[in-house]
Amino acid sequence: MSVQSPISSVNDFVVRFANVNGSGSASANELFARAILRHGVPVSPRNIFPSNIQGLPTWYEVRVTEAGHLGARGGVDMMVAMNPQTWDKDVASIEPGGYLFYDSTKPMPSSKFRADINVIGVPLTAITNSTYTDPRQRQLFKNIIYLGALSALLDMDPKLIEQLIGEQYKGKEKLLSSNVHALHLGRDWALQNLKCPIGLKVKKADKVGDRIFLEGNSAAALGAVYGGATVCAWYPITPSSSLAEAFTNHCRKLRHDPETGQAKYAIVQAEDELASIGIVIGASWNGARAFTATSGPGISLMTEFIGLSYFAEIPAVIMNVQRAGPSTGMPTRTQQCDIIACAYASHGDTKHVLLFPEDPAEAFEFAATAFDLAERLQTVIFVMLDLDIGMNHRLCRPLRWDDARQYDRGKVMTAEMLEEGRDFGRYLDVDGDGIPFRTYPGTHPTKGSFFTRGTSRDRYARYSEEGPVYADNMQRLVRKFETAQDLVPRPLQANAAKPTKYGVIYFGSTAPAMDEAIEMLEARGHQLDRLRIRAFPFHSSVASFIADHDFVYVVEQNRDAQLRQLIVNENGIDPVRLVPILHYDGTPITARFIANAIGDHQDHLKVTPLRKAVS
Amino acid sequence: MTYIAKPKFHHPGLKKNELGYTHRDYEGKISTLCAGCGHDSITASIIEACFELSIEPHRVAKISGIGCSSKTPDYFLGNSHGFNSVHGRMPSVLTGANLANRDLIYLGVSGDGDSASIGFGQFAHSIRRGVNMTYIVENNGVYGLTKGQFSATADRGSKSKKGVVNTDNAIDLVAIALQLGATFVARSFSGDKTQLVPLIAAAIQHKGASFIDVISPCIAFNNHAGSTKSFDYVREHNDAVNRLDVLVGREPIHVDYAPGTVQVVEQHDGSRIALRKLDADYDAHDRLGAMTFLQKHAAKGQIVTGLLYVDPEAEDLHAHLNTVDAPLNRLDEKALCPGSAALDKINASLR
Numbered sequence: 001m002s003v004q005s006p007i008s009s010v011n012d013f014v015v016r017f018a019n020v021n022g023s024g025s026a027s028a029n030e031l032f033a034r035a036i037l038r039h040g041v042p043v044s045p046r047n048i049f050p051s052n053i054q055g056l057p058t059w060y061e062v063r064v065t066e067a068g069h070l071g072a073r074g075g076v077d078m079m080v081a082m083n084p085q086t087w088d089k090d091v092a093s094i095e096p097g098g099y100l101f102y103d104s105t106k107p108m109p110s111s112k113f114r115a116d117i118n119v120i121g122v123p124l125t126a127i128t129n130s131t132y133t134d135p136r137q138r139q140l141f142k143n144i145i146y147l148g149a150l151s152a153l154l155d156m157d158p159k160l161i162e163q164l165i166g167e168q169y170k171g172k173e174k175l176l177s178s179n180v181h182a183l184h185l186g187r188d189w190a191l192q193n194l195k196c197p198i199g200l201k202v203k204k205a206d207k208v209g210d211r212i213f214l215e216g217n218s219a220a221a222l223g224a225v226y227g228g229a230t231v232c233a234w235y236p237i238t239p240s241s242s243l244a245e246a247f248t249n250h251c252r253k254l255r256h257d258p259e260t261g262q263a264k265y266a267i268v269q270a271e272d273e274l275a276s277i278g279i280v281i282g283a284s285w286n287g288a289r290a291f292t293a294t295s296g297p298g299i300s301l302m303t304e305f306i307g308l309s310y311f312a313e314i315p316a317v318i319m320n321v322q323r324a325g326p327s328t329g330m331p332t333r334t335q336q337c338d339i340i341a342c343a344y345a346s347h348g349d350t351k352h353v354l355l356f357p358e359d360p361a362e363a364f365e366f367a368a369t370a371f372d373l374a375e376r377l378q379t380v381i382f383v384m385l386d387l388d389i390g391m392n393h394r395l396c397r398p399l400r401w402d403d404a405r406q407y408d409r410g411k412v413m414t415a416e417m418l419e420e421g422r423d424f425g426r427y428l429d430v431d432g433d434g435i436p437f438r439t440y441p442g443t444h445p446t447k448g449s450f451f452t453r454g455t456s457r458d459r460y461a462r463y464s465e466e467g468p469v470y471a472d473n474m475q476r477l478v479r480k481f482e483t484a485q486d487l488v489p490r491p492l493q494a495n496a497a498k499p500t501k502y503g504v505i506y507f508g509s510t511a512p513a514m515d516e517a518i519e520m521l522e523a524r525g526h527q528l529d530r531l532r533i534r535a536f537p538f539h540s541s542v543a544s545f546i547a548d549h550d551f552v553y554v555v556e557q558n559r560d561a562q563l564r565q566l567i568v569n570e571n572g573i574d575p576v577r578l579v580p581i582l583h584y585d586g587t588p589i590t591a592r593f594i595a596n597a598i599g600d601h602q603d604h605l606k607v608t609p610l611r612k613a614v615s
Numbered sequence: 616m617t618y619i620a621k622p623k624f625h626h627p628g629l630k631k632n633e634l635g636y637t638h639r640d641y642e643g644k645i646s647t648l649c650a651g652c653g654h655d656s657i658t659a660s661i662i663e664a665c666f667e668l669s670i671e672p673h674r675v676a677k678i679s680g681i682g683c684s685s686k687t688p689d690y691f692l693g694n695s696h697g698f699n700s701v702h703g704r705m706p707s708v709l710t711g712a713n714l715a716n717r718d719l720i721y722l723g724v725s726g727d728g729d730s731a732s733i734g735f736g737q738f739a740h741s742i743r744r745g746v747n748m749t750y751i752v753e754n755n756g757v758y759g760l761t762k763g764q765f766s767a768t769a770d771r772g773s774k775s776k777k778g779v780v781n782t783d784n785a786i787d788l789v790a791i792a793l794q795l796g797a798t799f800v801a802r803s804f805s806g807d808k809t810q811l812v813p814l815i816a817a818a819i820q821h822k823g824a825s826f827i828d829v830i831s832p833c834i835a836f837n838n839h840a841g842s843t844k845s846f847d848y849v850r851e852h853n854d855a856v857n858r859l860d861v862l863v864g865r866e867p868i869h870v871d872y873a874p875g876t877v878q879v880v881e882q883h884d885g886s887r888i889a890l891r892k893l894d895a896d897y898d899a900h901d902r903l904g905a906m907t908f909l910q911k912h913a914a915k916g917q918i919v920t921g922l923l924y925v926d927p928e929a930e931d932l933h934a935h936l937n938t939v940d941a942p943l944n945r946l947d948e949k950a951l952c953p954g955s956a957a958l959d960k961i962n963a964s965l966r
Contacts (some may be wrong), residue, residue: 037966212965222961228951230943231714233707254953262939264946266714266932271740275707278700278737282711285698286676286719287944290711304701398962401955407948440944441676441696441712442719449673451689453699463689 004097004116008199011041011066013077015150015200018090020083022054028143029060031164032150033393036064037213038160040205044070044512046392046588051238051331057086066207070359070395071513074590078200080146087112099198101150120194122149127185141182148186155197157204158187212361212398216389217293219360220319221246222399223367224291225254228407229317231290233268233279235298238331239387240321243293244269273298277305277316284315285452287412287440289371291317296325296338299345306380307346308454310477313427313436315374315381315410318342319367322386324586333586334387336508339562342382343536349474351481353488354382354536358511359389361396362534366489375410377484378438386557388509388588413437418447426450426461427473434480481537488535491542496527503529503549504598505542505578507563509588510555516591517598524595526602528553536566543571546578551605553598555581557589621645633669641665641672643693648683653805653831653846654753658690660808661722661751664815665692667861675720676712680705680734683760684726684753684831692722703734706741706750710932713746716942717933720819721748728758731767731786738788742824743795747931749818749825752788753805755833756844763836774841787913789923792826793906798929799825800905802920804849805832813859813888814922820861820886823929830918843916854912856897856921862887882927890922899925 007013015032019025026047033045044063050056063073078099081090094100096116102108104121113119128142151158162180169176190196221243224232234244248267255264270276276292283290294302299320309316322338324330342354355370357363363385370381411431413424418439424447427436436459439448450461456470457463464470496518506514511532521528531545531552546552546567554564561580568575581597583589621644629637641662646655665675672694679685681702688697700708709723723741730738730752741750756769763776767786774780792800799821803811811829818825830849832838838845843852862879878890880899890899898904905924912919939946 208966210962210966212962214965226952226958228946228948230946230951231711233711254957255951257939260939261937263937264939264943264950266936266938266943268710268714268744268932270707271736274704275710275737275740278704278707279711279714281700282678282698282708282713283715283943284711285708286712286715288711288715290715305704308701399958401952401958403955405948439696440716442674442716445671445673446694449694449696451697451699454701455699 006099006118006199007077007095007097009077010201010203011064011205013064013200014073014075015062015064015078015080016076016090016093017060017080018083018086019058019060020085021050021052021056021058023143024140025082025143026060028147029062030393031161031168032147033062034164034213035151035156035161036062036202037208037395038164039157039202040208041066041202042068042070042207042395044072044395046072046388048587049332057083064202066205068207069512069516069591071516072588072590074592080150082146091117099200101146101153118198120153120198122146122186122189122194124186127189131185141178144179144182145186148183149190151183152187152190152196153194153198155201155203158183208395210398211395213393213395214360215242215391215393216357216360216363216385217243217321217391218246219399220357220363220367220383220385220390222250223364224317224371225250226364226401227289227368227371229289229291229371230265231279231283231288232265232292233270233276233290234293235270235273235276237273237295237298239323239391240293240295240298240319242391243319243321247293273301274305277302277318280316281305281309281314284374285441289317289375291319291370293319293321295321295323296341297328299338299341303345306352307348307350309380310346310350310352311348312452312454313378313438314452315378317370317374317381317383319383319385321390322384324584330586332387334509334588335557335584335586336384336386336510337558337562337584338384339558339566340560342384343566351537352380352382353377353484354384355489356384356507356534357389358508358532359396360394361399363389364399369489372408373484373487376408376435376487377480378410378435379480384508386509411435411437413439413443413448415444415448418444424448425459427457427476428459429476429479433483434476434478435483485537485539488537488539490539491534491545492532493541493545494530496522496529498527500527500529501550502527502602503531503545503552504555505531505533505545505552505563505567506555507533510557513589513591513594514555517594520591520595521599521602524599526599528598533563538567538570542567543573546571546573550577551579552577553579553581553601555589555594557583559584632666634671636666636669636672638662638666640694641692643688643690646690647686649835651834652683653755653833654684654687655690656805656808657751657753657811657829657831658687660811660815662691663808663812664819667812668816668819670720670819674718675722677722677724678705678709678712679724680726680729682726682729682758684724685729687753688722688724703729703732704737705729706734706737706746709748710741710744710746713748713932714938715944717747717938718942721746722819723748723750725750725752727752727754727756727766727768727788731788735767735786739791739795742792742797742826744932745796745798745824745930745935747822747824747933749815749827751815751827751829753831754788754828754844755831755837756842757833757837759833759836770843773843774839776836776839787909788826789828790906790909793902793909793924796824797826797924798823798926800924801826801922802828802830802918804830804853804920806846806850807853807920810855810858810920813861816861817859817888817922820882820884821925821929822883823926823931849918852916852918854917854919856892856894856908856919856923857899858891858893859922860889860891862889880925880927883929888922893921899923
């Protein structure tokens, strides 16, 4: 007996696919997401997967959102329950009035269902087994068959799905036609046996525009290609491996000499993260643009070299695709938990530049810019991605490149400059910006060579343990870090419609959820000015934004409010002014979470007139 | 006397090489190591080898880890860029540097603590990748800078200066290098410059992973009775299988030895070395034979020295990666950036 009316919604719902890892469901599910995009309706898909190759549960969630809310929403309107292992939990997670789609080949006891949801049974196994005999085919086509059934239930245009299948299997006629056949098997069964469409519908719209759909790791890797990286050394670690692999694929297509077939890049899968960063530092020292991709445990291993990069002033780019820590933590879950670890990585006094891209488009831009910054500042630059940006397809603005753009190779003294008699001191602050000149090895037979070391040295790179010499160098490094403040991407501010005393600071993958949360908070009557931080060291506008507001919420995806700590520490802000909003269970932060957390806090701040209170 | 700046003048009649450089042009700062240190003899041998080969000093990149041995790149080739990096991590830094610019000569200087303990992994992996380098381990069996602890190459049963007997088995880096596919493997002794100089010269000319283990007694902590890395012990147990002459140019070789005892090895780049056999049974082209020979002699307490293995047809990491001939660090935007038109195509494929 259902008292709950079925959820009815056009172009605004969440479908979650519950699958078994390794069952070939990923490509069918991705096809589903892309098909909706082809209807002109934005989607935001997310992989929720275990640290496992085969057998464990995996989910794929597609948020259909004509309004373009690309953050995770929370809640499930339709569950495609294909995994018996997680059935109970999956059924329980459906919103009241939502839909349960399942394989009805084997009868299920009624106790396995809920009264307040709508159950849609399709005998997937029966349909599959009567059509296919090969076990592998049975498994793969079952996924396409449920996609076909869903297309009927959600009122999708099958032509658009066929078109996508056509693009995917271009030139592989047999695979193409068999996939289209499977699609219609499911679709036709649903049309003949079920009430189609259900309350959830996909309706053609024009809300995707020229946006593209890609993963942040692939975008960052492409940024490295465009940014002129020639050396990449890496060690496999989730969720960053696909970044190095994407770099390899992009280079294969874009970086081979058309005549000789030779590679204009060198990629080494190193023996560990120590070697990865060592190779990067060796290559950068020798004038190539080099990077590594890693995640938290890799950063821990690299810290000695990171200190060398800081102190000996050698460029390096580290793309850190963050995952939940500490230790092995949750390797396949997202967090923004390496802020402090990266900002202050290494023993001794160090500070490092961090960039916080919000999505794949910015990951592309920041990855390319990181190489300019690394060579300009002659130090390590971290591009702080996370699993949510890195390993999920995200709709974002098209990637752009200005062909007039030139690489900033920084202050490099050439043989000609040395011949002119320019004074070369490797650690001499000639311009007052804290940045010295360097020379590449092999530049000049008699001038400009120096000995690079992690030990203290004077302005001419001569070993010294004299206190004033050491302090002079350390102060110059501070000066250099101040210079960095104006070179890194600036924070972006968006003010509320009405003047407000409250602000919110956020960064990275929180952005789409934050944008949506602002709308929800406005509906609750809360106005907030927003500042999205895009880099550390913090630009002066961060301090002024805080000064302009009574309270500023700092929204982040870690337990210890790491960005807030960094702001308090680096800008001398009274911690009371910064209210932490923390999400750290490994799932991507949602607008609902942010709006509730900030909304509740704001409600407490509201002054209730005394008269009203006693009446 | 390390506080005294090294004088720059030299005798006007000092011998010059093909490039017109004298020995002095290959020297570096005054050594800060102990007087009599074996490492200083290796430094002198490197200078000699580079002089003999008429290498432009600034075309060498000298890279080291941390330790006494790793300090030495400051004491030779003063016009070269040097990099005293992180303990045990010379091989990765060198690998990266080599990838960035294949045109320079890469000289990796390390010690037994640096390469056999903390950096054992990096040593192994740089060798198995075939990085084009000359990797020299200045092997004294102890940690000098921290005052005499055993290192991983100290022989089992050898005695420390304080009288402690080492109970751990020793790592033989030469045996490991052979197993991992190094294409030039040698062992020598810092006290035998006539053997060492041509070995270093030949290793520099070799286009692949060259490894030389140089037993280099620590005068301060490992040169006593009971040590197996002391000058006396190494002299008594040195079993040289061959002697080497590096042939510069194409002039015919004058052989002063019995017929059949000299073998000319032509390397991939056309450079040649003449190998004088001291042990008639030893074949420096037989990797397996070399490994067996080493093990048998090690069991007898003998230290086998000489050119132990060379593959004249060696390939290096750049060949494996099929990189362009131009150094990667010289490629500009035009060569590296695919441009906006290519990006538009990529965008179109992502819709």
